[in-house]
Amino acid sequence: MNVFDTAIQTFLTGVAADLPILNHPIRVLAALYTFKGLALVAVLWWIWFKPGQRAEWEREMVVATILSALLALATFRIVAHFLPFRMRPVYDPELHLQFPSDDLGAAVLPTWSSFPSDHAMLWVSVATGIFLVWRAVGVLALLHTAIFICLPRVYLGWHYPTDILAGAAFGAATTWTMTRDAVRTRFAVPILRWLRKSPGPGYTLLFAVCFELVTQFEELLILGRLLLK
Incomplete structure (x- = not known):
């Protein structure tokens, strides 16, 4: 672990030890979809239905x-497969840090x-898109x-700070x-044209994609692993 990661995670584990009352709320926060992608996807729908001269x-x-979010997630799966394996901080005994994680198997x-x-x-991909439309x-x-x-994942030892920064960038x-x-315009214009032509299947698919983004395809991954057993 580099100096940057060490300094931040040593500080955060110190906070966790000094203020244990924070640990359970942060664990709950990190696990809830409401505080992860749901809020951001809801803003995308708000933008979608917001009237105005720039609506199209x-x-x-x-x-x-x-x-972009789908591409980023797919790229992660590929990159993580080919890059050298990096153990999560909470599992690394050489760090000698006590992280407030619980039920890590799940x-x-x-x-x-x-x-x-x-x-x-x-x-960050989704938040950047929101920023570009509505500062x-x-x-x-x-x-x-x-x-x-991002912060709860560093606090709980699920990621190093540099993991977060690289993913965010x-x-x-x-x-x-x-x-x-x-x-x-190469792909968005044809997709919007199809949505206007076939709103039923189009919005059904859009809703399903947004749902899977919020859950990060968790249930489909579980189903896939079960089928491959």
């Missing part, structure tokens, strides 16, 4: 943001590499992501690239 452009940006998969953070990659709300979305999604870069006019 805003819907294109929402489509691009959702696809919360964190010890066989998954810590680097980069999939949560940071995914939700004031986007700042709140980025703060929400930092405080309610990739997520933001993915959304920024996908929302450029030259890129966005």
Whole structure:
């Protein structure tokens, strides 16, 4: 672990030891979908139905943001597979740090590499899309992501700070690239055209995709593992 990670996680484990009353609420916070992706996805729907002269452009940006999030999540699965395995801090006895994690078997998969953070990659991607459309709300979305999604994962020892920063940087870069006019219009315009032509199946699919984003495809992954056994 580098000096940057060491300093932050030593400080946070000190806070956890000095203020144990915080530990259970933070564990609960880290596990609830309401405080993870649900709030951000709800803002995307707000933007989608918000009237205004830029409504068509805003819907294109929402489509691009959702696809950016999917791309970021898929990229995480690939990158984590090929990069050297990095043990999660909470499982590393060489750190000599006591993290306030509980029920880790359900919360964190010890066989998954810590680097980069999939949560940071995914939700910074979404928050960046919100920021590019609606600056004031986007700042709140980025703060929400930092405080309610990323920080608890470092506090509980599920990720190193550099895992979070790397994931966040990739997520933001993915959304920024996908929302450029030259890129966005190639896929967002046809998708919006299809939604207007077939709103029933279109919005059904959009809802399902948003639901899976909020849960990060957790149930589908569980089902896939069961089928592969």
